Amino acid sequence: MSDLFESLDLMRSLTNSFLSTSDSEKFYQTTLTTGVTIFKARGGVVRIMDQTKGSLEVHSSIGDYPRHPLDQRIAKRVFFTQTPFCLNRRGKEKPFQSILCVPFLVKGKSFGTLTFYDKEIEPFKFEEKDLWLLLVIAQQLSFAIENLIARREIHTLVQEQERRVKQLSTLWELSKALLTTVHFERILHLTLTAITIGEGLGFNRAMLFMVNEKDRMLEGVTGVGPDSAEEAGRIWSSLSQKKENPSEWIARISSASENHSLLNSLVKGIKIPLEYNPCILSRTVLEGRSFKVQVPQSEEGWIQARCKRGCSLGSEIGCFISEHLSHDPQVYSFATAPLWGKGRVIGVILVDNLYNQNPITDEDLQYLSMFCNQAGLAIENAMLYRHLEEVHQKLKETQTFLIHQEKMAALGELSTSIAHEIRNPLVSIGGFARRLDRSISSEAPEKRYTQTILKEVKRLEKTLSQFLSYTHQEPLVFKELDLREIMEESLSMVSQGEDGEIQLIKEFSSSLPLVKGHPEQLKQAFFNLINNARESMGGRGALSIRIYPVSKNGFSHVRVEVEDTGGGIEPEHLHHIFNPFYSTKENRFGLGLPIVHKIVTVHQGQIEVDNRPGKGVTFIITLPAEEGKKDEKDSRGR
Amino acid sequence: MKKILVVDDEESIRLLYKEELEEEGFQVEVAKDGKEALAQIPRFKPDLITLDIKMPGMDGIEVLKQIRLFERQIPIVMCSAYGEYKQDLTTWASDAYVVKCADLTELKNTIRRLLGLL
Numbered sequence: 028m029s030d031l032f033e034s035l036d037l038m039r040s041l042t043n044s045f046l047s048t049s050d051s052e053k054f055y056q057t058t059l060t061t062g063v064t065i066f067k068a069r070g071g072v073v074r075i076m077d078q079t080k081g082s083l084e085v086h087s088s089i090g091d092y093p094r095h096p097l098d099q100r101i102a103k104r105v106f107f108t109q110t111p112f113c114l115n116r117r118g119k120e121k122p123f124q125s126i127l128c129v130p131f132l133v134k135g136k137s138f139g140t141l142t143f144y145d146k147e148i149e150p151f152k153f154e155e156k157d158l159w160l161l162l163v164i165a166q167q168l169s170f171a172i173e174n175l176i177a178r179r180e181i182h183t184l185v186q187e188q189e190r191r192v193k194q195l196s197t198l199w200e201l202s203k204a205l206l207t208t209v210h211f212e213r214i215l216h217l218t219l220t221a222i223t224i225g226e227g228l229g230f231n232r233a234m235l236f237m238v239n240e241k242d243r244m245l246e247g248v249t250g251v252g253p254d255s256a257e258e259a260g261r262i263w264s265s266l267s268q269k270k271e272n273p274s275e276w277i278a279r280i281s282s283a284s285e286n287h288s289l290l291n292s293l294v295k296g297i298k299i300p301l302e303y304n305p306c307i308l309s310r311t312v313l314e315g316r317s318f319k320v321q322v323p324q325s326e327e328g329w330i331q332a333r334c335k336r337g338c339s340l341g342s343e344i345g346c347f348i349s350e351h352l353s354h355d356p357q358v359y360s361f362a363t364a365p366l367w368g369k370g371r372v373i374g375v376i377l378v379d380n381l382y383n384q385n386p387i388t389d390e391d392l393q394y395l396s397m398f399c400n401q402a403g404l405a406i407e408n409a410m411l412y413r414h415l416e417e418v419h420q421k422l423k424e425t426q427t428f429l430i431h432q433e434k435m436a437a438l439g440e441l442s443t444s445i446a447h448e449i450r451n452p453l454v455s456i457g458g459f460a461r462r463l464d465r466s467i468s469s470e471a472p473e474k475r476y477t478q479t480i481l482k483e484v485k486r487l488e489k490t491l492s493q494f495l496s497y498t499h500q501e502p503l504v505f506k507e508l509d510l511r512e513i514m515e516e517s518l519s520m521v522s523q524g525e526d527g528e529i530q531l532i533k534e535f536s537s538s539l540p541l542v543k544g545h546p547e548q549l550k551q552a553f554f555n556l557i558n559n560a561r562e563s564m565g566g567r568g569a570l571s572i573r574i575y576p577v578s579k580n581g582f583s584h585v586r587v588e589v590e591d592t593g594g595g596i597e598p599e600h601l602h603h604i605f606n607p608f609y610s611t612k613e614n615r616f617g618l619g620l621p622i623v624h625k626i627v628t629v630h631q632g633q634i635e636v637d638n639r640p641g642k643g644v645t646f647i648i649t650l651p652a653e654e655g656k657k658d659e660k661d662s663r664g665r
Numbered sequence: 666m667k668k669i670l671v672v673d674d675e676e677s678i679r680l681l682y683k684e685e686l687e688e689e690g691f692q693v694e695v696a697k698d699g700k701e702a703l704a705q706i707p708r709f710k711p712d713l714i715t716l717d718i719k720m721p722g723m724d725g726i727e728v729l730k731q732i733r734l735f736e737r738q739i740p741i742v743m744c745s746a747y748g749e750y751k752q753d754l755t756t757w758a759s760d761a762y763v764v765k766c767a768d769l770t771e772l773k774n775t776i777r778r779l780l781g782l783l
Contacts, residue, residue: 447719450746450765455677457767462684484767 034065038164042171051175055087058141058168063089065164066127066157068143074102075139083140092144098126102140105130109137111162115152123152129165133173141165194394197227201398204277205405209412217277218402219251222378226276228395230378230387231259234294235366237374238301238312245308245375247297250290252381259382307363312372317364317396319387360387364395366403373407446495450488457484493551493622507541507653508549510574510585517553518572521561528567536575540583540652544630552626555619556589556646563593563644576652583652590645595638604636623648667780668692670711672702672728673744674720678765682715685769686776699723703731711739713780715772716759718745729759740779742772 041061059071070090077084083099083106092098105112111129118124128142141161146153201221205214215235222233232252236245253259303309307318361379365372376399380387457480464477514535560570571590576583596604605624623646627634632650639645669691671682679695686693694709696702698720706714714732718725729741740760761775777783 447746451675451678454765454767455675455681458681458685458769459677461767461769462681481767488766 034160037061037065038167041164042167051179052087054171054175056089059087059089062141062143062161062164065160066143066153067146067148068127069145069147071141071143072102073139073141074106076106076137086139090144092142093124098142101126101128102142105140106137111158113153113155113158125152127153127157127161129158129161131165131169131172133169133176138172138176141168198398198401200274200277201227202401202405205401209409211406211409211413214402214405214409215249216251218376218398218406219249221277222376222395222398223251224276228378228391228398230391230395231380231382232290232378234290234377235374236294236297236299236308236377238372243301245299245301245312247294248374250288250294252288252290254289256382308375308377311363311365311375315365315367315372317362317392317399319360319362319389319392321360321386360385362387362392362395364392364399366399366406368403368407373403373410376402442494446491450491453484453487453491457481457488460484505543505545508544508546509539510542510549510587510650511535511539513546513549514553514572514574514587517550517557520550520554521557529561529564530569532569532571534571534573534575539574539576539585542585542630542650543653544650545626548626548629552623552648553587553589555623556648559619559646560589560591560593560644563591565593568592568643577649579649584649585652587648587650588645590643592643595640595642595644596636598638598640601636601638605634666690666692667712667782668694668709669776670694670696670702670705670709670714672696672699672714672720672725673717674698675717678717682769682772685773689773689776691776699725699728699731702728706732706736706739713740713742713776715742715744715776718743742775742779744772 038061041057055073059073062068062071068090070088070092072085072089072092073087074083075086076082083103101112101114104110105128109130109132113125113127115123115125123145125145126142127144128140130137131139131141141164143153143161145151146157201217204217208214208217219233219235221227222230232250234250234252235248237248238244239246253261299306299309301309301312307320311318361377363378364376366374366376376395378387378395460477460480464474464481467474467477518531557570557572564570569592571588573586573588573590575586577586578584604620624634627648627650630650632648635647635649637645637647669686671679671686671693673679673682673695674697676697679697683693683695694705694711696705699722702714702716705711716725716728720728723731725743725745729743732739732741742761742763743759744763744765746765760779763772763775766772774783
């Protein structure tokens, strides 16, 4: 009887321990320890059905147990028949080899077995009462185990949910960040950095390729990731030191610096035809789905790139030629995900774990795909916005041009009637003055008066001609010109005597490409600039003239700079100096600068103003050189 | 003595041209518009006509067309305050185009050239 009491007492403490633990390992261990004490057995084993493998596996054990096929078979039989089993065989050394085995049943289904071996006290074999006792214990345990399993399932579920929630909140924070900007480069940077940093998606490297619909090509745009294992280690150790929440690290990576990594320049050079089927990247676009690839190391020690076209993108390997895998990974995993815009794939994200060689799981890929959906829309938005801005800019330029054209047309009409109304009287005044002049002897004091009238009429007529040549376009004959010669001629038009203390500084390049142009017009333009400069300096200052070759957009140009020290232009007038209708109160500019502007435009050049209020102003004219224009024609023809 | 008909709507211009050209040794008559000019030609039989373009009523280009309908030989010099009509194809039916200037040297040279006096 004392045996029974002892057993019951042990069972009570066992049940207590079940209630206090959620650790299945400890639970089974306690069960075995208690069981061995109750049954005075040499050892015990808990077997649990592994659902994934479909086989009964030893989960915990205590003491010695026979690793014998027969033992396994008995356990299986007990498991499937749900019937307890007791076996006592006569042995050679010991009186008996004995096995006592019962099933763990939960809701009428067995999920494991509990077995004890070899009773170590008289009668050295298990008896029926042992079997019944074990059955009672097993029944009690089943409830506890059921709880335990449920609790464990809940625990895993909770963990899973927590991870999901964390992922989703990170995704949410990221898409929020992606929505706050339409800046194309910033969005790309944010996307790739979010994929690579540990708090984000945690891949080692990320690369972005965009679809070029026109050429049917996939073009590398940018890549983010360390260039070497050492760099990777450095980054990771510095990152693990600070713990940040998503909004903190997103804010940090949003304002990050330029990307000068080797990877970035490598990616930028990659171009793959979309129709090139064997390439995973092309397939990602064409099939619109993500891929996950794991490549083992080859016998030669390299990861083999099977792409034979030399596009440095192996068909199976992603985008790495072997020398970039210099530190010999055992396994190389990479994955791709399409970037979806509205109804079409606009690009591909390629990720890999080159440095830590972590495998990429289905979940990783799912997470990546979810993020890429967000990023794709943001990138497409940014692209549309950029396109819109370009169109808007063009529209603005066209509008400015049209307004200018309209003004010119109005001015043309105006000038026609002005010409008539002014020139006719001028002809009479000048004509009769000339007649008068001829009749006056050169000694008479009146001679000076008629001479003055003639001089002034001539000046007025000249102004009128200038004005008309500005408003009425005449077909021009262009010649190949050396701007240095034109400038010298313009300078010679300035009467030197009047230049009291103006210092002339000439810096002409010794070799200069020719410019195709109208010599008289250009002479006029330079003259007007020189005249303006001289007038602004009021007889004292320095006039610097520079002529030198420049390259603009790959084409050869000649630049002419006229700089004065005449105090510059008041900022409020600056916008109007090329406007023919606008003149300052002092009428300082008049038609001089609009004429220069017109002439430069006719020559397909550009004029810029570097105004330094209080100091001086530099007019900078850039004209296309003859060779430059030729290039332009060539490229258009292509 | 060569005869010149000056057509211009401005009286002072007519006076100036008449005096200057007479001084050069031409016989000059003036007309103040196209109508007057067309009426004068058959009677005066000028050797050359100077024709202002911008005139009220019938403009110089219209007058040019009318003259050319019955008189193809007389040289006609178009005079204008601006060069715009240089690109007007109808002015090509004239023999010369002179932009008005207080200095009449260009006009006089043109007239002499057209009359074969140079």
